[in-house]
Amino acid sequence: MNMRTYVTVWLGMIALVAVEVLVTYARPSPGTLLATLLALALVEAAVALLYFMHLKYERRALLWWTVPLVLFALVMLDHVWPDALRLASLRLH
């Protein structure tokens, strides 16, 4: 990859940040805002992983070994945290 490609990706990332700020001040509902910001952050993360961290140019095995494992851990965390809140409020069922 040459610097021109990197600069294009960098400009694209800055544009995505600008979109995030514009969406925030368009004052959508909290749920819509959260979903939009998360979707844009995931796009930025994917671009950073593929281009900045070179996963696009490494062996596919590295991508399939790293990303699904982290996503699995995060999804499991998402299931465990509500349970922690339930225990905190001492509601056993």
Add this chain to the structure above:
Amino acid sequence: MSATTLPLEESPLGIPSHKLAMWLFIMADGATFGAILFAYGFLRAGTPDWTKPFALWPSIANGCLMTVILLSSSLTMLGAGTAARAGQKQRCVRWVGATMLLGVFFAALHLREWFAMFHEGWGLGHNPLGGAALVGSTFFGITGLHLLHVVSGVIALGVVAWRFQRGRLGSEHIETVGLYWHFVDLVWMFVFPLVYLLNAR
């Protein structure tokens, strides 16, 4: 046959061991930040008197500037990797220096914001707006952990660049420390919208 001449099986992932170690660290650290952000999300959703502390000026504007600085530091780090692969040692060190400078600038802006908030009465257990104290503790907790990563990254970049310049480390080590730096940038791509923008007044 000595141990050093034994034929080694090629890595199935096609990367050297130090890069694999960095990926393992990034995966673990990614799960750590994920856990903290999930915890923040549940706390925020479950706290009825959550207050939104950030006005467009100066907080969100400062956050935008910090984001652009961190993204730019990723670009200079990519420049360092490109120069290192091309065998341009001095040029690579200059790019790493620019990355470190941007990292220090980011940390300085962050600390300035923190001290302004302390001055307003914010703290780990204090909310001057009268709402939940969790607003301050989650904000300082999450951004503090990220700031720690930025400061560690600046130090790591300095050490690796210094050893690279002296010929003790190769270009692949510049790429490996660059992975860490890009990861710090990637985490901020979640911290900025979830911690700042979701709490914009």
